[in-house]
Amino acid sequence: MKLQSLVTKATQFPKATVAVAAAEDEEVLKAVAQTLQAGFGRFILYGDESVLSRLVAEHVQDVGHDAIRIVHASTNEEAAHMAVKAVHEKEASVLMKGNVPTATILKAVLNKEYGLRTGRVLSHVAVFDVPNYERPILVTDAAMNIAPDLQQKAEIIMNAVQVAKAIGIHTPKVAPLAAVEVVNPAMPATIDAAALSLMNQRGQLKDCIVDGPLALDNAISVESAQHKGIQSSVAGHADILVVPNIETGNVLYKSLVYFARAQVGGIIAGAKAPIVLTSRADSAESKLYSLALAICATDK
Numbered sequence: 001m002k003l004q005s006l007v008t009k010a011t012q013f014p015k016a017t018v019a020v021a022a023a024e025d026e027e028v029l030k031a032v033a034q035t036l037q038a039g040f041g042r043f044i045l046y047g048d049e050s051v052l053s054r055l056v057a058e059h060v061q062d063v064g065h066d067a068i069r070i071v072h073a074s075t076n077e078e079a080a081h082m083a084v085k086a087v088h089e090k091e092a093s094v095l096m097k098g099n100v101p102t103a104t105i106l107k108a109v110l111n112k113e114y115g116l117r118t119g120r121v122l123s124h125v126a127v128f129d130v131p132n133y134e135r136p137i138l139v140t141d142a143a144m145n146i147a148p149d150l151q152q153k154a155e156i157i158m159n160a161v162q163v164a165k166a167i168g169i170h171t172p173k174v175a176p177l178a179a180v181e182v183v184n185p186a187m188p189a190t191i192d193a194a195a196l197s198l199m200n201q202r203g204q205l206k207d208c209i210v211d212g213p214l215a216l217d218n219a220i221s222v223e224s225a226q227h228k229g230i231q232s233s234v235a236g237h238a239d240i241l242v243v244p245n246i247e248t249g250n251v252l253y254k255s256l257v258y259f260a261r262a263q264v265g266g267i268i269a270g271a272k273a274p275i276v277l278t279s280r281a282d283s284a285e286s287k288l289y290s291l292a293l294a295i296c297a298t299d300k
């Protein structure tokens, strides 16, 4: 499913209320305007009231009276906490990161009193439309878990499988990435990848096919996999790329956006409610796609 088609799909759900933490940002407000136009959301914007009023007047036209509410917050931290609390108290059903550092909003999300924890691992899932590549590619985790251990990687895979299923990929092929496609005890990512594959074979990771370690080229290119003689149902056909750590994921994410001009939508999965989480520098389109993904990903 292409990201643009998620926008159409999102309009088939009841309208969601989105709490945006630190919404004072042009790209965020453009995405708000596009979402209102598409007709699948209404917004509570947290941040500096006077700045927000001006930006809303500039970027959002013909708004219905219940479409946008502005709530003043003096700092990024306050905006993050208020937006998370609004979701916790069910005033909103989706949380969105605005112009605030990722760690600030995630710390609020993990707050024990009013955060959005579920007891599961929370993780970031990004869906990419890469020009000249025939299908969407999911990358996890480029934004939340810094150096996941084996159990965390297993839960990261389960979150990504849920998202894949929600966008129509029913038994996703999962490639735990490493630098090589053989197990090398000096490279811990290869050992985790092999263990995740065995966990899948033994039924510990369901509804997907996991096989690794794979390097990026042989995960996504049939020619590369054939050239190296790799016998694997995932090689060349991966739907989900599981990166070994946040640095690899973040570099892959930004390489796809900046070098390959890919479109992206990204959310945190595994929380009480979906959380739209893109890079602050990402375009309004990618924020719109992330909002649509958040709405569609709640369709279990």
Ligand SMILES: CCCC(=O)SCCNC(=O)CCNC(=O)[C@H](O)C(C)(C)COP(=O)(O)OP(=O)(O)OC[C@H]1O[C@@H](n2cnc3c(N)ncnc32)[C@H](O)[C@@H]1OP(=O)(O)O
Pocket: 102, 103, 104, 106, 107, 110, 120, 121, 122, 123, 142, 143, 144, 145, 146, 250, 253, 266, 277, 278, 279, 280
């Ligand atoms: C992709 C585009 C966007 C970007 O470019 S994002 C840029 C890069 N990303 C970041 O900077 C964020 C990276 N992550 C972090 O900074 C931190 O891991 C994060 C999420 C802020 C949490 O840090 P801290 O607050 O220091 O948390 P901590 O490790 O001390 O743990 C505190 C409690 O929270 C829990 N926790 C942490 N991560 C979790 C997770 N993924 N899922 C579920 N629970 C989680 C942790 O178990 C701990 O719980 P408890 O207090 O022991 O009950």
